[in-house]
Amino acid sequence: ERFAVIMAGGSGTRLWPISRETRPKQFVNVDNGSCMLVKTVERLLQTVPADHCFIVTDKRLKNITRNTVKNLIPGENIILEPFKKNTAACIEFATMTLKKRFGEGLICFVPADGYVNDREKYKEALERAYDAAEKTKALVIVGITPSYPATGYGYIQVDSEKGDDERILIVQKFIEKPDIDNARKFFESGEFLWNGGILVGSMDAIMNSVKKYLPEHDENISHAVKHSKLPTGNRYLNDAYNKIQNISFDNGVLEKTDCIYVIKGEFDWDDIGSIDSLAKTGKADADGNMVSGRHLGMDTSNSIIFSEDALVTTIGIDNLIVVSTKDAIIVCPRDRAQEVKGLVELLKEKG
Ligand code: GDD
Ligand code: MG
Structure with a gap:
């Protein structure tokens, strides 16, 4: 079974005063249409059914999130965190929540703040990412050909030696948000892709990678999920979130693991950063x-x-x-x- 989870708990101050603490970037309308969160849900519903599409967010954003997507996905598919603790915690908690509810399956995590025009190519890339995660049993991320030396994105150095499936690329190195000099080098070398923030893996592959590289996240969050009613957290989760380090999945896991592949997304993409x-x-x-x-x-x-x-x-x-x-x-x-x-x-x- 295939699930999708939108990470939508970011703080969104870069578009101030259009975005605010209480109305982060994903709720801002784009191209004179609906907001990025709605657009992201609609893009995912091309690939997964509504009851398999989830949102994980800060409990303070519960009402605005629920109202924004109420015609698209069931209300109980909104997973609430006690507060923001960055994407490693968010990914681990959402994965354990789905594991408890469904047993097993592949999960695709996507950011709520990505802007994509070409929905067809997005759908096609996601399907290839699910297939690759199923085949390799590893984590799979979606890389995008860089169009300028950005410092706000992660970079993926791709191995030029192709594996046995030429569309599943081997990751040589993952570098989260380089400085401008490195960004220029990476951009000019032509060996790098941008990390589009999309991650696919089986529930077990994701949980194993966290267990290996962020054991505190694993211990504390699994303890809390065992004791909490779904999908909302309770005081156990609050305690767990207080104990663990604030670290992104990119810094905590992706930069360290070698159990990771990349597939190339051919869609246009922008993390609306200004x-x-x-x-x-x-x-x-x-x-x-x-x-x-x-x-x-x-x-x-x-x-x-x-x-x-x-x-x-x-x-x-x-x-x-x-x-x-x-x-x-x-x-x-x-x-x-x-x-x-x-x-x-x-x-x-x-x-
Ligand atoms: N639920 C929840 N809880 N969501 C979170 C949290 C959290 O604690 N922290 C961040 N998010 C959500 C954000 O709302 C966003 O949709 C997504 O997770 C990624 O977080 P950002 O804070 O926007 O990360 P970034 O843009 O700096 O960097 C990441 O995304 C880039 C692409 O957009 C990295 O993955 C980069 O490598 C990547 O290039
Ligand atoms: Mg972002």
């Missing part, structure tokens, strides 16, 4: 402006205008971002959209 990339999912008008909400401009070009409610008016601007929400506004040059991260940190400091 307001600029969010806007690029939509279409620009004749003046190069990307507008969402009410806007009236004179001599305004190549700008991103987002308004939740107010009428935004502009005169004589070029290459700017203007975002207006109920209680916060940001104005900045488009090429400095990445710096929002620093701004949010500053905001936290100043309260």
